[in-house]
Amino acid sequence: MSRFVFPPKAVPAIPVQGRIELFPVHRIYCVGRNFADHAREMGAPVERGSPVFFTKPADAVLPSGGSQPYPSATSELHYEVELVVALGRDAAGVIAREDAPRHVFGHAVGLDLTRRDLQAAAKAKGLPWDVAKAFDRSAPISAIVPVEEAWPAADALLWLEVNGERRQQARLSDMIFSVADILHELSLRFELRAGDLVFMGTPAGVGALQHGDRWLAGLDGLAAFSGRIA
Ligand code: MN
Secondary structure (H helix, E strand, O other): OOOOOOOOOOOOEEOEOOOOOOEEOOOEEEEEOOEHHHHHHOOOOOOOOOOEEEEEOHHHEEEOOEEEOOOOOOOOEEEOEEEEEEEOOOOOOOOOHHHHHHHEEEEEEEEOOEEHHHHHHHHHHOOOOHHHHOOOOOEEEOOEEEOOOOOOOOOOEEEEEEOOEEEEEEEHHHEOOOHHHHHHHHHHHOOOOOOOEEEOOOOOOOEEOOOOOEEEEEEOOOEEEEEEEO
């Protein structure tokens, strides 16, 4: 007899480059305003201060992109290309910055899809961002590249094209908070676990996706993947 009153859902999982086994997703953390030029275009103050965090549910991942329907309840679906860090071990409390790389299983490229109209309305009223950020299939993600295969260069170029036109482009070295900074800061607030994903924030150039748009996202030297809004 099952312990459950109905069968639990399968664990969301992402392909891993060069491996048959999948990466099981535990939680998705996201960093806001981690590129000064994007903070500026959103009308937010550009300051180091404390990082801005929000989350998406684990099953918001859309592994390997592909075709997805235009989401409900919005008429302003925005792309945000981001570096994604995948954690491979449980943190024993606070992660020291110099200890952060030991927790990284691998990296991927992801989109932090956003209902920008709903986010703007929430911001105006000081309300939470969940309906703007944490919706179904709001996190398309490439296969994870394990650190044994490749480690992204400190100044690797992160980019996004829509219908063949370059829309976003920045170097990882332009991030306000590094991966080590972010893992340290997150670990002060949450118990980080193997299976956690961290979306590291997007550069300037965010914009709307329309029905039928094809996008291609990449991080040079690491990964590229594509998708389409059906
Ligand atoms: Mn973002």
